[in-house]
Amino acid sequence: MAQTQADDFQQTPTRLYSLDALRGFDMFWIMGADALFQSLHEAVPGSGILKVIADQLEHPLWNGFHFYDLIFPLFLFMAGVSTPFSVGRELEKGKTRSQLLLRVIKRGLILVILGLIANNGLQLKPLADIRFPSVLGRIGIAYMFANIIYLYSKEVAQMAWFWALLIGYWLLLKFTSAPGFHPGDLTPEGNFASYIDRTILPGHLYVPFPDGRPNMHDPEGLFSTIPAISTGLLGILTGITLKKHNLTQIQKTGRMAIVGVIFIILALIWNFDFPINKNLWTSSFVLLVGGISLLLMSLFYYVIDVLGHQKWAFFFRVIGMNSILIYMSGKFIRWEYTVNGFFKWLVQWAGDPWGAVVFAICLLLIKWLFLHFMYKKKVFLRV
Known part of the structure; x- marks a missing residue:
């Protein structure tokens, strides 16, 4: 495939500034911005805007979509x-391809291992106490399979894989269920994906049954990683578009934006039959977050790489260049201790309820300064 597509590619930078900036924007929300806006909402409870933002920074219980649901699939x-x-x-x-296949598999497995560490730490635990599914694990598996498809198929076939995985997953969940439930049951207890996970996965799942029994469902389960491969494939198809020299930068921007809008419309239509649901990573969810991701990518690409406005995005790029590092750092660095060590006086001076806001700001500042130091030293955690 590389030989047939090479003629369509131009000499492009090995890293897109806009891509690093968008990755940093994505990670910004889970490295502390979510806590900042939640604390602002608590400090100003009468603000309707802050309430809307705070609500959007929490996951829905099951069906539906909030902005917070975008962070994970946008990264993938x-x-x-x-x-x-x-x-x-x-x-x-x-x-x-064989050389690159080994590299892709290695990267996928490393991400799975990092996900295990993120979930369980480094101490040994009984098997029953280990949670195997993880955010990084899903990224690793979906990335690996999407890249294998990329290595061994052409662009048209990659598009076919994208739709086949989504439609196949929809049909599987529509005509199957857990034992004792009617076909097409999409409740946490009754859906087929969760049933397969609790049947084959060792350790424990994230969500218990309503009666307290463990292992009902896991939002990063193995079976629902199938449609997540399509999320990775959509990113690959977008990257292919961004590398093509037979399209102008404006055409690339427009194509991403148009496809993004179409995907959002299709997702809202599909939602009537296959609800938008991050927990199950439903096909309608893939189209919705894929559409929003395309719109964000087109916006960042147009402003940063087409118009050349890069300075404003440096804050996010510093985060995006070390996204895995800042995600994993919380398992090894007690960031709240550093805030208490350097800024406890400031938090106390602010008092209640603004002390929580000041604490969140200081936490974000310390993490960013740490990443900026690593950026200046050119130290990046790459998988």
Whole structure:
């Protein structure tokens, strides 16, 4: 595939500034911005705008969509966007598919291992106490399979895989269920994906049954990773578009934006039959978050790479260049201790309820300064 697509590619930078900035914007929300806006809402309870923002920074209980649901799939989408600039570049340099296949599998497995550490820490635990599904684990598995499809198929076939996985997953959940439930049951107890997870996965799942029994459902379960592969593939197809020289930058921006709007409309229509649900990573959810991801990518790409306005995005780029590091750092660094060590006086001076707001701001500041130091030293955690 690399040979047939190489003629359509131009000499592009190995990293898109807009992609790093968007990745940083994504990570910004889970490295402390969510806590900042939640504390602001508590400090100013009468503000309707802050209440809306605070609500959007929490996951719905089951069906539905909030902004917070976008963070995880947007990161996976961007991992896909980077593929043509990394794996594709190595193909163009003459690396064989077999060599790159090993690299892709290795990266996927490393992410799965990091996910295990993020969930369970480094101490040994009984098997029953280990949670195997994880955010990084899903990214690793979906990234791996999406990249394998990229390595061994052409662009049209990648599009076919994208839709086949979504439609196949929809049909599976529509005509199956857990034992004792009617076909197409999409409740936490009755859906087929959760049933498969609790049947085959060792350890424990994230969500218990309503009666207190463990292991009902896991939002990062194995079976619902199937449609997540399509999220990665959409990112890869977007990266391929961004590398093509037969499209102008404006055409690339427009194509991403138009497809993004179409996907959102299709998602809202599909929602009537297959509800938008992050817990199950439903096909309608893939289209919705894919559409929003495309709109954000087109906006960041247009403003940063087309118009050249980069300075404002430096704050986010510093985060985006070390996204895995800041995600994993909380397992090894007690960031709240650093805030108490340096800014406890400021938090106390602010008093209640504004002390929580000041604490959240200081936490964000310390994390960003840490990432900025690593950025200046050119130290990046790459998988």
